[in-house]
Amino acid sequence: MKKTIKIRVPGTTANCGPGFDSIGIACTIYNEIEFTFTPAGPIEIVIEGEGAGLLPETADNVIIKAVQMVFDRIYSRYPHCQQSRWQGIRLHMNNAIPLSRGLGSSAAAIVAGLVAANELCGNNLNKEEILEIASAMEGHPDNVAPAVYGGITVSVAEASQVHCIRFIPKADFSMVVAIPEFNLSTKLARKVLPDSVPFQDAVFNIGRTALLVSSLYEGKLDFLQYALIDKIHQPYRSKLIPGMPEVFTAARKAGALGAALSGAGPCLIAFALSDLNKIGKAMVNTFSQHNVKAYYKVLGIDQEGAKII
Ligand SMILES: Nc1ncnc2c1ncn2[C@@H]1O[C@H](COP(=O)(O)OP(=O)(O)OP(=O)(O)O)[C@@H](O)[C@H]1O
Numbered sequence: 082m083k084k085t086i087k088i089r090v091p092g093t094t095a096n097c098g099p100g101f102d103s104i105g106i107a108c109t110i111y112n113e114i115e116f117t118f119t120p121a122g123p124i125e126i127v128i129e130g131e132g133a134g135l136l137p138e139t140a141d142n143v144i145i146k147a148v149q150m151v152f153d154r155i156y157s158r159y160p161h162c163q164q165s166r167w168q169g170i171r172l173h174m175n176n177a178i179p180l181s182r183g184l185g186s187s188a189a190a191i192v193a194g195l196v197a198a199n200e201l202c203g204n205n206l207n208k209e210e211i212l213e214i215a216s217a218m219e220g221h222p223d224n225v226a227p228a229v230y231g232g233i234t235v236s237v238a239e240a241s242q243v244h245c246i247r248f249i250p251k252a253d254f255s256m257v258v259a260i261p262e263f264n265l266s267t268k269l270a271r272k273v274l275p276d277s278v279p280f281q282d283a284v285f286n287i288g289r290t291a292l293l294v295s296s297l298y299e300g301k302l303d304f305l306q307y308a309l310i311d312k313i314h315q316p317y318r319s320k321l322i323p324g325m326p327e328v329f330t331a332a333r334k335a336g337a338l339g340a341a342l343s344g345a346g347p348c349l350i351a352f353a354l355s356d357l358n359k360i361g362k363a364m365v366n367t368f369s370q371h372n373v374k375a376y377y378k379v380l381g382i383d384q385e386g387a388k389i390i
């Protein structure tokens with residue numbers, strides 16, 4: 082007996098400037114993963130696209146860890162199911178989300194594993210529980226929430242709970258992402274952050290985060306020029322991404338509403354209504370002036386989140 086489940090999961094951009102560890106947007110860039118579960122057998126992992134030859138092809142892969150998390154949660158709730166635990170797992174990944182660039186590759190992997198295992202087990206866990214496990218695995222909820230729900234999410238983790246509101250903005254916009262050809266792990270990008278920030282910087286971010294959420298929700302996108310500015314993580318991370326402020330300026334000059342670091346970087350993301358290719362080229366050119374090879378993609382907002390296909 083075997084069961085096959087295919088899932089599509091979006092990449093995500095987190096923080097969006099001031100909303101550190103809280104705001105996230107699901108983007109129209111996807112990994113597709115086919116899971117084949119058998120009662121007995123080895124773990125087999127085949128990877129095409131991003132991460133091929135780089136990601137672990139063993140039980141150390143975070144997708145397998147996520148599957149095991151769901152099995153553990155369900156079997157602790159229903160111990161009589163222990164006997165039917167699935168041992169054999171084959172993953173066939175087709176990945177478009179680049180690794181360690183700030184587009185939520187780890188969140189996508191975690192959410193894919195959780196949602197697929199939950200489907201296998203009859204959807205015993207609801208989306209809130211999936212989000213809570215995902216947030217605990219990732220360490221913060223801002224990427225995993227939009228990967229689960231799609232759209233734009235505002236999330237706060239408190240003990241084991243995640244409080245999350247998801248919405249679709251009243252006005253549509255595009256995101257132009259400049260993707261440098263170097264990796265920056267979230268772990269390293271968090272190491273450069275200070276233990277505390279000046280009170281005035283905290284106040285600066287609180288106002289802008291509130292303005293960001295309301296301008297996105299209301300579709301009053303002219304406010305993004307003020308609302309995407311951050312003082313509590315981007316300035317510290319700037320030294321890891323050559324040309325970051327200049328790329329922001331180039332994006333705005335080419336017609337973007339505003340720009341920010343995507344997640345922990347190194348991708349930089351511009352929000353725009355028009356001139357998308359002009360903005361992308363300006364960002365890539367400015368990166369190249371700082372000896373950073375980069376390419377760009379134009380993405381929209383994914384509205385569905387992780388989905389069985
Ligand atoms: N498709 C995948 N399958 C398994 N593991 C993955 C996959 N994609 C990413 N990972 C794991 O996640 C790590 C990258 O996570 P990291 O948090 O550094 O970057 P990111 O999630 O791409 O960026 P950000 O969190 O800033 O958006 C990889 O080194 C790998 O361990």
Ligand SMILES: N[C@@H](CCO)C(=O)O
Binds near residue numbers: 270
């Ligand atoms: N909020 C996270 C997103 C990246 O995982 C950070 O900026 O470190």
